[in-house]
Amino acid sequence: MTSGSYFAFKTVDWANMSAATWETIWMTIVSMIAVAILGVLLGLLLFETTASENIWVKVLNAVVSFLVNVFRSIPFIILIMLLLPITKNLVGTIIGPTAALPSLIVSAAPFYARMVELAFHEIDRGVIEAAESMGATGWQIVYKVLLPESMPALVSGATVTTISLIGYTAMAGAIGAGGLGNLAYIDGFQANNNTIVLVATVIIVIIVFAFQFIGDFLVRRIDKRTL
Amino acid sequence: MIEFKDVTKTFTSKDGDLTAVSDVNLNIDDGEIYGIVGYSGAGKSTLTRMLNGLETPTSGEIDINGDQITALSGIELRKKRQKIGMIFQHFNLLWSRTVIQNIMFPLEVAGMSRKARQEKAQHLVDLVGLTGREHSYPSELSGGQKQRVGIARALANDPEILISDEATSALDPQTTDEVLDLLLEINKKMNLSIVLITHEMHAIRKICDHVAVMDDGKVVEQGTVFNVFRNPKQEITKRFVSEEVDPALTDTNRIVEDLIKSYPDGTIVQLVFHGDQAKLPIVSEMIHEFPKLQVSIIEGSIHQTQEGSIGSLYLQITGNKESMDGALDLLKKMRVETEVIHRD
Numbered sequence: 030m031t032s033g034s035y036f037a038f039k040t041v042d043w044a045n046m047s048a049a050t051w052e053t054i055w056m057t058i059v060s061m062i063a064v065a066i067l068g069v070l071l072g073l074l075l076f077e078t079t080a081s082e083n084i085w086v087k088v089l090n091a092v093v094s095f096l097v098n099v100f101r102s103i104p105f106i107i108l109i110m111l112l113l114p115i116t117k118n119l120v121g122t123i124i125g126p127t128a129a130l131p132s133l134i135v136s137a138a139p140f141y142a143r144m145v146e147l148a149f150h151e152i153d154r155g156v157i158e159a160a161e162s163m164g165a166t167g168w169q170i171v172y173k174v175l176l177p178e179s180m181p182a183l184v185s186g187a188t189v190t191t192i193s194l195i196g197y198t199a200m201a202g203a204i205g206a207g208g209l210g211n212l213a214y215i216d217g218f219q220a221n222n223n224t225i226v227l228v229a230t231v232i233i234v235i236i237v238f239a240f241q242f243i244g245d246f247l248v249r250r251i252d253k254r255t256l
Numbered sequence: 257m258i259e260f261k262d263v264t265k266t267f268t269s270k271d272g273d274l275t276a277v278s279d280v281n282l283n284i285d286d287g288e289i290y291g292i293v294g295y296s297g298a299g300k301s302t303l304t305r306m307l308n309g310l311e312t313p314t315s316g317e318i319d320i321n322g323d324q325i326t327a328l329s330g331i332e333l334r335k336k337r338q339k340i341g342m343i344f345q346h347f348n349l350l351w352s353r354t355v356i357q358n359i360m361f362p363l364e365v366a367g368m369s370r371k372a373r374q375e376k377a378q379h380l381v382d383l384v385g386l387t388g389r390e391h392s393y394p395s396e397l398s399g400g401q402k403q404r405v406g407i408a409r410a411l412a413n414d415p416e417i418l419i420s421d422e423a424t425s426a427l428d429p430q431t432t433d434e435v436l437d438l439l440l441e442i443n444k445k446m447n448l449s450i451v452l453i454t455h456e457m458h459a460i461r462k463i464c465d466h467v468a469v470m471d472d473g474k475v476v477e478q479g480t481v482f483n484v485f486r487n488p489k490q491e492i493t494k495r496f497v498s499e500e501v502d503p504a505l506t507d508t509n510r511i512v513e514d515l516i517k518s519y520p521d522g523t524i525v526q527l528v529f530h531g532d533q534a535k536l537p538i539v540s541e542m543i544h545e546f547p548k549l550q551v552s553i554i555e556g557s558i559h560q561t562q563e564g565s566i567g568s569l570y571l572q573i574t575g576n577k578e579s580m581d582g583a584l585d586l587l588k589k590m591r592v593e594t595e596v597i598h599r600d
């Protein structure tokens with residue numbers, strides 16, 4: 030065996046590689062769906078509670094805002110350890126792709142929530158006011174104005190978040206969550222097989238590019254601000 | 257009928273209180289176009305935003321066709337808002353929706369069925385002259401076209417009132433006139449009351465019946481456009497009116513001086529129109545009666561208001577004394593206020 034070589038492709042177990050690839054994609058997509066939903070809800074909560082006169086609303090805004098900032102500043106690798114007991118309770122195990130989900134979601138949702146809040150703030154006040162003046166209810170304003178009018182920003186924010194989630198899955202993988210990160214660490218790094226590390230890297234880069242491409246494409250499709 | 261009764265609005269902030277609207281009393285009749293004019297910060301927007309409850313008055317009462325706006329509950333207020341159309345300086349269209357989808361927005365809010373929405377919106381597209389552009393996005397339209405969409409959207413739920421807050425301020429003069437013409441046409445066709453906020457007297461003169469002048473939160477002068485233009489009482493009103501009626505008054509004086517020098521034998525006459533002469537062909541009558549006179553127009557600004565023409569015209573007349581005296585008599589007979597500025 031040519032240990033240390035980057036190009037010993039014969040040593041790659043392609044079935045394993047493909048299984049790990051799908052694990053990575055699965056973790057990314059499932060966590061991203063949860064992050065999108067949670068992030069929009071949290072972002073909406075932050076947006077709607079800004080600039081309120083009501084003291085309780087102000088308190089709510091301050092608390093949520095603080096929590097979002099705290100979870101955003103915890104390094105992911107530490108967050109996993111911090112959440113181990115909760116993960117164990119929730120998922121029943123701390124090993125495998127499913128076990129990675131709670132930490133992935135908890136770390137990315139606050140990140141995305143801030144982007145959502147920002148996207149809502151970027152909508153012209155006048156447009157929201159026009160909807161109000163037409164007699165729209167609060168919920169009608171949310172799903173007929175806020176969401177569609179900020180959609181390009183929401184999608185590009187989701188793209189950025191997804192890409193950092195892919196990075197997180199690799200990190201989670203290294204400590205037992207499966208996927209390409211896990212494979213690169215166990216079969217590659219620990220077995221001193223650089224080829225496997227290289228192949229896993231290339232696949233991850235391809236996945237990142239694919240998500241970036243899809244995101245950019247969608248943004249271009251839905252953005253009607255300049256035609 | 258819209259009634260403002262002793263309406264005051266005070267904003268409270270860290271830097272202290274600011275009374276944006278102070279003790280305003282106004283009555284706006286059904287089917288009229290009511291202009292509100294004033295400089296920036298006068299309180300025009302705040303006043304009209306209280307009409308649809310976007311702001312609540314600090315004190316006083318606002319009634320629209322018998323409903324006291326401030327007494328309405330949330331649901332009732334939203335229902336009422338559907339009957340108060342509003343158009344804005346920056347159009348405030350949803351860029352994510354096409355023209356027809358923008359117009360359907362208020363119909364969705366009102367809970368109209370999809371098919372009925374389509375039909376109604378198409379009808380409105382045609383009304384505002386955007387046929388063929390229904391599937392364009394706002395970013396593909398000119399300012400005037402965007403405002404047409406804004407107007408169609410404001411009319412969607414058959415409002416009782418249309419509020420126009422500086423709706424032409426972002427448009428060039430020609431587009432402004434087109435939009436004003438459209439508003440006037442809608443007002444006549446639907447007998448819709450329009451509250452028109454502006455800082456351009458031109459817009460007031462062109463389509464309004466009544467006007468209120470606001471300064472520092474107060475209504476300082478109000479009346480028919482005709483009377484306010486003819487006989488402005490407050491200093492601020494005079495300033496607004498003079499900007500409009502005689503934009504180049506000083507220029508005219510200079511021209512007159514020049515002409516006095518160039519034509520020492522000529523007579524310079526200022527004719528002032530108050531509207532009651534209506535549409536008599538005054539100048540051509542004069543030339544017809546006294547063919548020996550040479551008449552040239554130096555400067556003029558005549559405006560058609562809803563009730564007649566207002567403005568002034570400077571003429572330089574040369575000819576023999578006999579014809580001249582006869583011409584001046586004729587002008588008097590036609591009840592034109594005539595002032596001879598220079599005569600040898």
Ligand SMILES: Nc1ncnc2c1ncn2[C@@H]1O[C@H](COP(=O)(O)OP(=O)(O)OP(=O)(O)O)[C@@H](O)[C@H]1O
Nearest residue numbers: 267274276294295296297298299300301302303455
């Ligand atoms: N929400 C608010 N909070 C505090 N002050 C306000 C608020 N809205 C308006 N004002 C103040 O009230 C005054 C009147 O404002 P308003 O917008 O009614 O003026 P306007 O006549 O419409 O002026 P413009 O021609 O510039 O639109 C201004 O001094 C403004 O700063």
Ligand SMILES: [Mg+2]
Nearest residue numbers: 300301302421
């Ligand atoms: Mg204003």
